[in-house]
Amino acid sequence: MPSAPPTEWFSTWFDSPYYHRLYRERNHEEARAFLGQLLRHVRPRPGARLLDLACGKGRHALYLSEQGYDVTGVDLSAESIRYARQFAHEHLHFYEHDMREPLPTGSFDLVLNLFTSFGYFEQETDNVVALRNAAAALRPGGKLIIDFMNTRLTLRELVAHETKQIDHTTFQLYRHFQNGFIVKEIRFRDDEQQEQYFEERVRALSREQFEEYFQIAGLRLMTIWGDYQLRPFEPESSPRMIFVLKK
Structure with missing residues (x-):
């Protein structure tokens, strides 16, 4: 008989109560300030459809919905989605979903993948699959934002x-x-x-690798910010690589 495939680390760790215990001190005020900055720069139209891809327990999706947008949050963690659904309403929905599978709803004006929620997969091709799915969920002219660590730093x-x-x-x-x-x-x-x-385990992706992925997925890179204050990306000193992409 064939052996069972190995369990992927995120399928168990993200559902563990100890994951949320370890990271409970994350700065949610900083995250909300960052999201506010993003919205001011990207300027989605009132009532635009937003997708929070890898939404965790839904706190950021809830903030986005409070700004007047129609928001969908998806995450692989069943426990996180179960928690997030307490916030759901007519314009805020949550689904358990693997980003390597085509997204169940579309099309979106803006897709957000924030706080290093990418590069978890053992097979590098899965990164491209996930990006293609995100691109397919965007309306023509829609934008995708990927927030990743500056791997070099x-x-x-x-x-x-x-x-x-x-x-x-x-x-x-x-x-x-x-x-x-x-x-x-x-x-x-x-x-x-x-x-x-x-x-x-997070793949140590360089800017150049990301740009290859974007080209394959049919996404155009518009700009790269280097931190949550949206300052320009500096390869040697910026803590983040925040990519703004357009379909």
């Missing part, structure tokens, strides 16, 4: 080991570069004092 400043104490959980975080991926190993004891191990 991230690798240069990679912290090999870090300890985080959150409530009664001590997380040991180990980071390294392996086979084209930036890997974060996450070790801790759960609430029953059992040893737990998870990992995150």
